[in-house]
Amino acid sequence: MEALRDTIVTVDLGRIGRNMDKIRNMVGPDVAVMPVIKANGYGCGAVGIAPTLMEHGAAYLAVATLTEAIELRNAYPDYPVFILGHTPARFLEHVVDGRFTQTVIDYDHAKALSDVALAKGTKATVHLKMDTGFHRLGTSDKEELLKMAKLPGLNVEGIFSHLALASEQDDWDQYNMLCDAIDYLEANGCTFKYKHIADSISLGDYPEFRMNMVRPGALVFGLTSFSRAHLDVEQCMGMQTRISQIHEIKAGEGVSYDYLWKAQRDSRIATVPVGYADGYPRNMRDKGYLTVHGVKCPTVGVLCMDQLMIDVTDCPEAKEGDAAIIYGDGSGNTMSIPEAAKLAGTNKNEIIARILSRPPRVYVK
Numbered sequence: 202m203e204a205l206r207d208t209i210v211t212v213d214l215g216r217i218g219r220n221m222d223k224i225r226n227m228v229g230p231d232v233a234v235m236p237v238i239k240a241n242g243y244g245c246g247a248v249g250i251a252p253t254l255m256e257h258g259a260a261y262l263a264v265a266t267l268t269e270a271i272e273l274r275n276a277y278p279d280y281p282v283f284i285l286g287h288t289p290a291r292f293l294e295h296v297v298d299g300r301f302t303q304t305v306i307d308y309d310h311a312k313a314l315s316d317v318a319l320a321k322g323t324k325a326t327v328h329l330k331m332d333t334g335f336h337r338l339g340t341s342d343k344e345e346l347l348k349m350a351k352l353p354g355l356n357v358e359g360i361f362s363h364l365a366l367a368s369e370q371d372d373w374d375q376y377n378m379l380c381d382a383i384d385y386l387e388a389n390g391c392t393f394k395y396k397h398i399a400d401s402i403s404l405g406d407y408p409e410f411r412m413n414m415v416r417p418g419a420l421v422f423g424l425t426s427f428s429r430a431h432l433d434v435e436q437c438m439g440m441q442t443r444i445s446q447i448h449e450i451k452a453g454e455g456v457s458y459d460y461l462w463k464a465q466r467d468s469r470i471a472t473v474p475v476g477y478a479d480g481y482p483r484n485m486r487d488k489g490y491l492t493v494h495g496v497k498c499p500t501v502g503v504l505c506m507d508q509l510m511i512d513v514t515d516c517p518e519a520k521e522g523d524a525a526i527i528y529g530d531g532s533g534n535t536m537s538i539p540e541a542a543k544l545a546g547t548n549k550n551e552i553i554a555r556i557l558s559r560p561p562r563v564y565v566k
């Protein structure tokens with residue numbers, strides 16, 4: 202289907218598949234890989250990338266919310282889907298109906314899910330969430346975890362925690378606290394098919410923390426932040442647009458709201474149909490650039506909701522309809538996701554996750 206818009210997000214499924222293969226090779230056959238595709242697959246489109254991940258050995262697809270899980274379920278009746286976040290008690294019947302694996306965060310939450318499952322004549326598959334210091338979700342109380350594990354309406358398949366990545370010592374403290382609780386629970390009759398704590402960064406930096414399942418998000422999409430490990434993943438997402446119009450303006454004339462940018466010289470200013478409502482960071486003003494014919498063309502003036510302007514004076518061949526690269530892989534003078542994160546003062550995950558649904562996703566192999 203044609204995209205019907207000049208501004209598109211390109212997602213290279215070949216790269217996603219190869220990144221998955223590299224992650225699986227790195228962790229080995231005894232560690233299950235559960236790619237995290239919350240936030241619409243980190244902006245890549247969860248439904249669009251899910252089959253590639255399953256074909257490349259994903260044990261589960263993890264999302265943050267019930268709504269994200271339902272979107273995947275509607276597209277794929279049989280994929281195993283894991284909900285990392287809290288699903289409030291009043292929505293738990295949808296967890297059972299959707300056959301989702303739910304994170305349970307404390308006894309009351311687990312009991313509510315157990316009751317819903319029993320009322321439907323079934324069991325809900327869950328992973329217990331232990332709070333080892335992050336203080337986001339879960340309980341740190343071993344006795345409470347044991348009570349949760351014994352609920353009759355639950356199939357307790359796993360236990361997990363999440364690292365704050367505050368320091369090496371803190372990471373080990375968190376990991377050891379989880380292991381200690383697992384020892385206690387196993388000594389009291391619990392068995393867990395899956396035990397996990399590692400995200401993209403820690404699965405590389407701490408091989409011990411891989412336990413028997415890892416939860417990479419950023420790494421699947423080719424974004425690395427290891428401090429020690431190295432994995433040669435490839436950025437899978439690109440974003441591009443086309444020039445709508447070019448204005449020749451005189452030195453001293455302003456561009457965009459409040460004329461916050463004024464031309465120092467006679468200039469050629471190109472308008473492109475991408476704005477902050479597409480997820481392009483508004484604070485890229487005076488920092489960002491798009492790439493036209495291999496030339497970095499700085500954004501000028503206030504970035505608008507649906508459009509922004511770039512200075513193409515130094516790219517004389519630029520003309521209306523020409524491609525302008527918003528995010529590339531860094532080659533050919535394009536802005537990579539890591540560079541965009543730096544310029545916008547945020548992290549790489551936010552740059553891609555904030556790309557909204559408006560620009561169509563175009564999948565390439």
Ligand SMILES: *Cc1c(COP(=O)(O)O)cnc(C)c1O
Nearest residue numbers: 237285363400401416417418419
């Ligand atoms: C988002 C998330 C991940 C993946 O994080 P990355 O840093 O992108 O690898 C893993 N686990 C949990 C609980 C998460 O919320």
